[in-house]
Amino acid sequence: MNILIVGAAGMVGAKLTKRLLADGAVRGKALTGLHLVDVVAPQRPEGATIKIALEAADLSTPGVAEKLVAARPDLIFHLAAIVSGEAEADFEKGYRVNLDGTRYLFEAIRKVGDGYKPRLVFTSSIAVFGAPFPEAIGDEFFHTPLTSYGTQKNICELLISDYSRKGFVDGISIRLPTICVRPGKPNKAASGFFSNIMREPLAGEEAVLPVSDGVMHWHASPRAAVQFMLHAATIDTARLGARRAVTLPGLAVTVGEQIAALQKVAGDKVVARIRREPDPFIEKIVAGWPRKFSAKRAIELGFKPDESFEQIIRIHIEDELGGRIA
Amino acid sequence: MNILIVGAAGMVGAKLTKRLLADGAVRGKALTGLHLVDVVAPQRPEGATIKIALEAADLSTPGVAEKLVAARPDLIFHLAAIVSGEAEADFEKGYRVNLDGTRYLFEAIRKVGDGYKPRLVFTSSIAVFGAPFPEAIGDEFFHTPLTSYGTQKNICELLISDYSRKGFVDGISIRLPTICVRPGKPNKAASGFFSNIMREPLAGEEAVLPVSDGVMHWHASPRAAVQFMLHAATIDTARLGARRAVTLPGLAVTVGEQIAALQKVAGDKVVARIRREPDPFIEKIVAGWPRKFSAKRAIELGFKPDESFEQIIRIHIEDELGGRIA
Numbered sequence: 001m002n003i004l005i006v007g008a009a010g011m012v013g014a015k016l017t018k019r020l021l022a023d024g025a026v027r028g029k030a031l032t033g034l035h036l037v038d039v040v041a042p043q044r045p046e047g048a049t050i051k052i053a054l055e056a057a058d059l060s061t062p063g064v065a066e067k068l069v070a071a072r073p074d075l076i077f078h079l080a081a082i083v084s085g086e087a088e089a090d091f092e093k094g095y096r097v098n099l100d101g102t103r104y105l106f107e108a109i110r111k112v113g114d115g116y117k118p119r120l121v122f123t124s125s126i127a128v129f130g131a132p133f134p135e136a137i138g139d140e141f142f143h144t145p146l147t148s149y150g151t152q153k154n155i156c157e158l159l160i161s162d163y164s165r166k167g168f169v170d171g172i173s174i175r176l177p178t179i180c181v182r183p184g185k186p187n188k189a190a191s192g193f194f195s196n197i198m199r200e201p202l203a204g205e206e207a208v209l210p211v212s213d214g215v216m217h218w219h220a221s222p223r224a225a226v227q228f229m230l231h232a233a234t235i236d237t238a239r240l241g242a243r244r245a246v247t248l249p250g251l252a253v254t255v256g257e258q259i260a261a262l263q264k265v266a267g268d269k270v271v272a273r274i275r276r277e278p279d280p281f282i283e284k285i286v287a288g289w290p291r292k293f294s295a296k297r298a299i300e301l302g303f304k305p306d307e308s309f310e311q312i313i314r315i316h317i318e319d320e321l322g323g324r325i326a
Numbered sequence: 327m328n329i330l331i332v333g334a335a336g337m338v339g340a341k342l343t344k345r346l347l348a349d350g351a352v353r354g355k356a357l358t359g360l361h362l363v364d365v366v367a368p369q370r371p372e373g374a375t376i377k378i379a380l381e382a383a384d385l386s387t388p389g390v391a392e393k394l395v396a397a398r399p400d401l402i403f404h405l406a407a408i409v410s411g412e413a414e415a416d417f418e419k420g421y422r423v424n425l426d427g428t429r430y431l432f433e434a435i436r437k438v439g440d441g442y443k444p445r446l447v448f449t450s451s452i453a454v455f456g457a458p459f460p461e462a463i464g465d466e467f468f469h470t471p472l473t474s475y476g477t478q479k480n481i482c483e484l485l486i487s488d489y490s491r492k493g494f495v496d497g498i499s500i501r502l503p504t505i506c507v508r509p510g511k512p513n514k515a516a517s518g519f520f521s522n523i524m525r526e527p528l529a530g531e532e533a534v535l536p537v538s539d540g541v542m543h544w545h546a547s548p549r550a551a552v553q554f555m556l557h558a559a560t561i562d563t564a565r566l567g568a569r570r571a572v573t574l575p576g577l578a579v580t581v582g583e584q585i586a587a588l589q590k591v592a593g594d595k596v597v598a599r600i601r602r603e604p605d606p607f608i609e610k611i612v613a614g615w616p617r618k619f620s621a622k623r624a625i626e627l628g629f630k631p632d633e634s635f636e637q638i639i640r641i642h643i644e645d646e647l648g649g650r651i652a
Contacts, residue, residue: 142468151488155481162477
């Protein structure tokens with residue numbers, strides 16, 4: 001099995017690569033080649049024994065997509081995108097990268113012809129939904145994005161459904177929950193604090209909580225995210241029918257519940273490193289975000305959420321901190 | 327008020343033109359210019375006293391959109407599209423005309439800059455919905471088109487919402503019901519029979535009914551369609567919030583109810599011209615179409631459906647047959 005990952009240098013792309021190499025196979029089919037692409041060349045994974053190609057390329061440059069699919073990968077993960085804040089600040093770049101780049105990829109696949117029909121896993125987002133929301137968002141709730149990023153993701157979902165219906169690709173769009181605990185440094189994303197208030201205290205650092213404890217959000221661990229992608233890569237897409245986009249299951253927890261879980265796992269000393277500093281600007285942004293989904297369909301399709309928020313914290317300690325809390 | 331109509335040569339475009347000229351104003355603002363565009367030059371409307379420009383131009387040709395908006399029309403009706411069957415048969419042409427052409431128009435408007443923000447009325451379609459459906463489709467039901475045409479319309483709706491949110495245009499997408507009774511000759515569209523079985527018998531001709539009497543569908547008269555467009559052109563779009571696409575109100579009637587209405591209005595002799603000739607192929611296509619919507623939101627926004635199917639038939643007799651039944 002020959003795999004192409006576009007957006008391989010990102011956090012999820014790197015974890016997916018590592019997992020694919022550790023498994024050595026996807027649903028019993030041995031990996032034979034891995035083509036890792038991003039706007040900056042992805043790092044060479046350690047200890048790999050199969051053929052790995054690393055490439056710096058921008059999908060939104062005309063002609064790039066054709067080269068990426070020329071080797072006819074059996075499975076394509078398309079994770080590349082510019083993030084919400086950047087797509088909002090730079091309208092043209094957002095559409096060029098998040099819409100045109102993705103469409104170039106679909107068109108390149110279609111134009112191979114000759115019966116070529118790879119499985120394509122596209123990471124979409126719950127940003128396809130826009131407030132006002134019901135208490136829990138059902139699988140048949142409509143898509144009214146409130147950002148250019150959400151608009152671009154929704155358009156790509158529609159294209160994947162149509163290209164799949166026409167038999168040009170065998171695609172699936174998965175709407176990931178917010179990834180928590182996101183490893184790395186604190187960033188300026190408005191959603192950053194959901195991870196910051198877990199990751200920083202566990203590492204002995206202070207973290208700022210800009211919203212009230214009652215704020216609820218929809219989370220999945222990086223480990224769950226990788227598992228979602230592998231499941232999407234191997235699921236029988238006949239089960240999706242014409243509806244190729246799936247809202248994945250997460251955990252709907254409040255910030256207060258996050259903190260209570262942190263206290264249980266890591267104790268009072270760690271929790272004391274969270275500093276409450278309300279920020280009405282961030283409160284307002286977050287109020288427009290989805291909080292909770294039923295995700296009934298995804299669960300029936302075999303996508304599995306994390307067990308509990310305590311489990312999400314333990315995954316972070318295991319995978320990122322070598323089991324040690326500061 | 328300076329108005330641009332793209333797709334002006336079509337049936338609805340011609341009726342809209344006629345109505346605009348008859349009114350001489352849109353919500354109290356006098357018409358000053360009318361720019362009528364289609365892939366074939368629209369016919370010059372009779373008896374007009376204002377400046378009318380007629381142009382044959384294809385919006386999907388790069389550079390055309392810029393020229394169309396150069397005069398900064400205050401109000402733009404974008405009705406141009408290739409129909410469902412053609413978009414399904416010619417994948418590339420469908421995306422070029424129905425998606426790229428429309429996006430060129432939005433981009434041309436955005437690039438005028440300098441505070442230019444015209445009202446734009448886009449005719450979308452209930453083809454953005456895909457079976458299976460609930461009994462009546464609510465205003466928050468999701469969009470899962472089952473055709474390339476529906477996909478393209480849905481993408482354009484998303485773009486209009488995003489461009490409007492960003493302040494580049496003041497757009498509204500209206501999802502028209504099936505237009506009935508459609509004037510003109512019988513055509514090969516799978517939906518043609520809904521009009522054929524009314525129009526042909528009223529004109530003294532035989533018509534074929536390929537489905538059973540229980541088949542329900544969602545209808546509006548051409549007169550209602552024009553009224554929808556004028557309402558969309560003048561509505562306070564602040565009432566739409568971020569949700570710029572509206573499913574318009576129609577009449578959900580069965581074929582049996584259509585025929586009963588025809589009997590009431592035109593008598594047994596006319597109804598006897600309908601020949602039942604079941605066609606399993608058409609039955610199957612029609613089974614995948616939406617039948618009924620709540621359209622609650624559109625009604626609250628002031629869009630008015632036809633009063634009854636009898637009224638729809640009377641409108642046809644008045645507007646197309648000079649009051650005479652054959």
